[in-house]
Amino acid sequence: MTDLIVIGAGPAGLTAALYATRAGASAIVLDGGAPGGKLNLTAEIENYPGVIQKGPELAYSMYEQCLSFGAQYEYGEVTQIEDKGEHKIVHAGEKTYEAQYVFIATGTKERHMGIPGEEEMSGRGVSYCAVCDGPFFKNKTVCVVGGGNSAIEESIYLSDIVEKVHVIVRRDVLRADQYLISKLNQKDNIEMHYLKKPVSIEVTDNKVSGLVVADSKSGELSTIPTNGIFPFIGLDPMSGFVKDLGIVNEQGYIEVDENQETSVKGIFAGGDVTAKHLRQVVTATNDGAIAGQYIASLLK
Structure with a gap:
């Protein structure tokens, strides 16, 4: 006792x-x-x-x-x-x-996206911790999913390690604090994708090779080539x-x-x-x- x-x-x-x-x-x-x-x-x-x-x-x-x-x-x-x-x-x-x-x-x-390929590739290209796994993607391309503080913080952190960061945002605006948005805007290797939502993960040779996203308005599908995916959606x-x-x-x-x-x-x-x-x-x-x-x- x-x-x-x-x-x-x-x-x-x-x-x-x-x-x-x-x-x-x-x-x-x-x-x-x-x-x-x-x-x-x-x-x-x-x-x-x-x-x-x-x-x-x-x-x-x-x-x-x-x-x-x-x-x-x-x-x-x-x-x-x-x-x-x-x-x-x-x-x-x-x-x-x-x-x-x-x-x-x-x-x-961390909340999962619930899309095909996510669970299978967890720990093999899909990560919920940029600090833990960011160095594995040095000089590569990654996607960050989310528009809140956590997603933007992790995007900024990853931008100093990887070659390119794609940020996938379901809405047409970010929910992050203005301080973080200002830091984000100073990065030239971060590309924003607004009004997009993840649909599935493409895998090539047992490695993540792309993220399929749908336009939030039209539903049109497109693929973003990527080596890693970091969901921060809640x-x-x-x-x-x-x-x-x-x-x-x-x-x-x-x-x-x-x-x-x-x-x-x-x-x-x-x-x-x-x-x-x-x-x-x-x-x-x-x-x-x-x-x-x-x-x-x-x-x-």
């Missing part, structure tokens, strides 16, 4: 464990991947106050700081939480953990394992109150997996700080 189990080691989860243990609570952090969450997939952090740093570096700093006050980190994919009233049972593979309180910070996962919350608890909304995001507590007493949540307007590192750490400090106060 421990005081707090944190599920997810992104900024929200690491901050919750930091604040809770610093205030005297015991905590275990569970995650099925490397500490830091999506920070590990981010080239540069430019909008976290006081910090201009590479994502993985900030992730490791948060991780070390979290452990410095006694939090334990364990690898595990959580599949279920049992609410036993005064305590909770967390199932992760063959292991079970018990705690008075649980903080869920599992974040989101995110879905990783909350399937708690849907039986009745704490998620219709979109799958977890609903919380001002203390980050769900409708199930003793179960808290924060970060990108929660229903909120702005999903950023700074808002994730805010959620974790509120929950961690509040949980610690309940133990006294």
Whole structure:
């Protein structure tokens, strides 16, 4: 039995464990991947106050700081939480953990395009992380699908590695911040394709060779020759394992109150997996700080 189990080691989860243990609570952090969450997939952090740093570096700093006050980190994919009233049972593979309180910070996962060839070529020309896989396409041509901040950030990042970036946008305008659009316009190897939507992926010799797109108005098909495809068309919350608890909304995001507590007493949540307007590192750490400090106060 421990005081707090944190599920997810992104900024929200690491901050919750930091604040809770610093205030005297015991905590275990569970995650099925490397500490830091999506920070590990981010080239540069430019909008976290006081910090201009590479994502993985900030992730490791948060991780070390979290452990410095006694939090334990364990690898595990959580599949279920049992609410036993005064305590909770967390199932992760063959292991079970018990705690008075649980903080869920599992974040989101990249939405797939759902077109022929995508699943087959995932990891073999289709990638959802430019920072991870961009160097494999040095001096080649790639397509980025999407018109929001993530798509434009990744397009700018890739433009410094590859020969040509084609950006496929379903609408006739970008949804990205003006700051990013200004940076995009400074790149001469990025070509925009508005009012286009992906239809299928062409494969030659077991490699991605083209992206077939349809005109959003006429439906006319055309093919963009490419060596790689990076979809950034949205995110879905990783909350399937708690849907039986009745704490998620219709979109799958977890609903919380001002203390980050769900409708199930003793179960808290924060970060990108929660229903909120702005999903950023700074808002994730805010959620974790509120929950961690509040949980610690309940133990006294």
